[in-house]
Amino acid sequence: MRYPDLHMIIDGEKISAGHRTTHRVVNPATGETLGDLPLADAADLDRALDTAQRGFKLWRESTAQERAAVLQGAARLMMERQEALARVATMEEGKTLAEARIEVLMNVGLFNFYAGEAQRIYGRQLVRSGGMRSTVMYEPVGPVAAFSPWNFPLGNPGRKLGAPIAAGCSVILKSAEETPASALGVLQCLLDAGLPKEVAQAVFGVPDQVSRHLLASPIIRKLSFTGSTVVGKHLAKLAADDMKRTTMELGGHGPVLVFDDADVDTVLATVVGQKYRNAGQVCVSPTRFIVQESVFEKFRDGFIERASQIRVGNGLDEGTQMGPMANPRRPDAMERLIGDAVARGARLGTGGERIGNQGFFYAPSVVSEVPLDAEIMNEEPFGPVAIINPFGRVEDMIAEANRLPYGLAAYAWTQNAPLQRRLMREVETGMLGINTSMIGGADAPFGGVKWSGHGHEDGPEGLHACLVAKAVHEG
Numbered sequence: 001m002r003y004p005d006l007h008m009i010i011d012g013e014k015i016s017a018g019h020r021t022t023h024r025v026v027n028p029a030t031g032e033t034l035g036d037l038p039l040a041d042a043a044d045l046d047r048a049l050d051t052a053q054r055g056f057k058l059w060r061e062s063t064a065q066e067r068a069a070v071l072q073g074a075a076r077l078m079m080e081r082q083e084a085l086a087r088v089a090t091m092e093e094g095k096t097l098a099e100a101r102i103e104v105l106m107n108v109g110l111f112n113f114y115a116g117e118a119q120r121i122y123g124r125q126l127v128r129s130g131g132m133r134s135t136v137m138y139e140p141v142g143p144v145a146a147f148s149p150w151n152f153p154l155g156n157p158g159r160k161l162g163a164p165i166a167a168g169c170s171v172i173l174k175s176a177e178e179t180p181a182s183a184l185g186v187l188q189c190l191l192d193a194g195l196p197k198e199v200a201q202a203v204f205g206v207p208d209q210v211s212r213h214l215l216a217s218p219i220i221r222k223l224s225f226t227g228s229t230v231v232g233k234h235l236a237k238l239a240a241d242d243m244k245r246t247t248m249e250l251g252g253h254g255p256v257l258v259f260d261d262a263d264v265d266t267v268l269a270t271v272v273g274q275k276y277r278n279a280g281q282v283c284v285s286p287t288r289f290i291v292q293e294s295v296f297e298k299f300r301d302g303f304i305e306r307a308s309q310i311r312v313g314n315g316l317d318e319g320t321q322m323g324p325m326a327n328p329r330r331p332d333a334m335e336r337l338i339g340d341a342v343a344r345g346a347r348l349g350t351g352g353e354r355i356g357n358q359g360f361f362y363a364p365s366v367v368s369e370v371p372l373d374a375e376i377m378n379e380e381p382f383g384p385v386a387i388i389n390p391f392g393r394v395e396d397m398i399a400e401a402n403r404l405p406y407g408l409a410a411y412a413w414t415q416n417a418p419l420q421r422r423l424m425r426e427v428e429t430g431m432l433g434i435n436t437s438m439i440g441g442a443d444a445p446f447g448g449v450k451w452s453g454h455g456h457e458d459g460p461e462g463l464h465a466c467l468v469a470k471a472v473h474e475g
């Protein structure tokens with residue numbers, strides 16, 4: 001399949017490079033150039049802002065049924081185009097085709113869910129004494145500036161577009177310059193399903209220039225960002241200057257508590273695959289395995305054995321279980337973090353090296369008995385490495401889970417019901433999986449606490465994040 005031509009979509013017009021500077025998009029499995037992406041200049045961004053303002057005036061007047069019809073139509077088109085969308089995502093990001101196909105299904109589920117939720121944006125009426133009454137209305141917040149990263153090239157743009165469109169907002173999407181064709185593919189499904197061209201647009205550019213330009217404009221009323229905590233804090237400060245609403249999905253450092261009553265083989269059968277999904281470049285990836293001493297050795301050795309058998313290759317090839325990392329920054333980070341851990345006395349169980357001399361491959365890796373001051377214990381690795389450490393007491397395990405300023409996803413494996421309830425209360429996290437790695441779903445809120453961000457995507461919460469309440473009191 002040929003990789004598509006790259007463009008921006010502003011006011012419905014496909015904008016190709018012309019006089020603009022471009023960004024080279026690379027296949028991470030081969031290092032080959034896929035295409036050249038036009039980057040927006042200030043005039044492009046001003047045009048997108050003007051269009052978003054018109055788009056909001058238009059779309060806020062749409063009926064819930066009209067919004068639902070567009071979202072359902074886009075979901076149908078994504079299903080029809082599943083294979084083409086998935087192939088493009090794999091070419092740009094490296095993940096296996098099977099994972100890319102699942103991303104399409106996630107978007108289909110989310111758009112269908114929000115088609116329903118759009119029709120359930122209820123207000124309420126309050127009866128007061130003396131014939132007075134008050135009305136609580138929910139209105140769309142306004143034009144949204146949305147920034148999505150490269151690790152879920154289809155799913156992240158789907159999340160950035162679905163809820164605002166269901167709520168009646170317009171959106172300017174800047175997805176990652178590394179994976180533009182996937183984002184364009186998702187937006188095109190919405191436009192082909194009848195979304196007015198002013199309502200959703202796609203721009204690309206130098207990230208800091210685009211975000212500063214859009215967030216400086218009073219037209220934008222909400223910032224939605226998924227990415228690293230350091231960039232999230234920077235953008236939240238820019239948004240604060242104009243009191244824009246924010247939804248921030250930031251990094252994590254997923255603790256996995258494995259207690260002594262857990263069946264080690266059952267846990268391994270789930271968590272090893274989960275760890276190396278998308279080469280570990282997942283914000284809810286399980287990262288710090290906090291394992292009770294009596295099962296520690298069996299767990300560590302079983303993990304190493306399974307990790308060393310993973311078939312690494314081009315995501316387009318049948319039988320590949322893990323693809324390359326998405327960009328050259330990630331294997332560099334793996335080398336630094338694993339090298340530092342080993343230098344401080346950690347045990348390298350498997351991996352710890354690049355694979356081949358083309359693309360950005362890094363071996364599935366396991367480090368254990370890692371000291372707490374190692375960089376990898378404190379910085380999100382965002383790569384194919386599991387950290388496995390032994391602990392004795394339950395309170396120490398919970399303390400380790402809560403030690404970092406992150407709190408996105410946490411996991412626990414135990415059949416002990418009172419302990420499960422204690423974990424539900426005490427683990428500082430936005431999402432907790434107990435005896436499961438499945439923590440998402442179109443109908444459930446996805447988001448974190450502490451430095452992992454605030455606000456939610458998905459679920460009714462994700463829709464409400466795009467609405468503002470207005471209370472009207474009548475005498």
Ligand code: NAD
Pocket residue numbers: 147148149150151175176177207208209211212226227228229231235249250251252282283329380381382
């Ligand atoms: P990065 O922090 O430079 O970029 C992360 C994302 O933010 C990218 O999509 C990038 O285009 C965007 N970005 C960067 N600066 C921006 C700005 N000033 N304005 C708007 N957008 C901006 O890091 P990276 O090297 O691309 O990724 C590495 C780290 O990012 C990882 O270690 C991980 O912590 C984090 N990350 C998190 C997620 C997530 O799902 N939460 C996804 C991707 C990356």
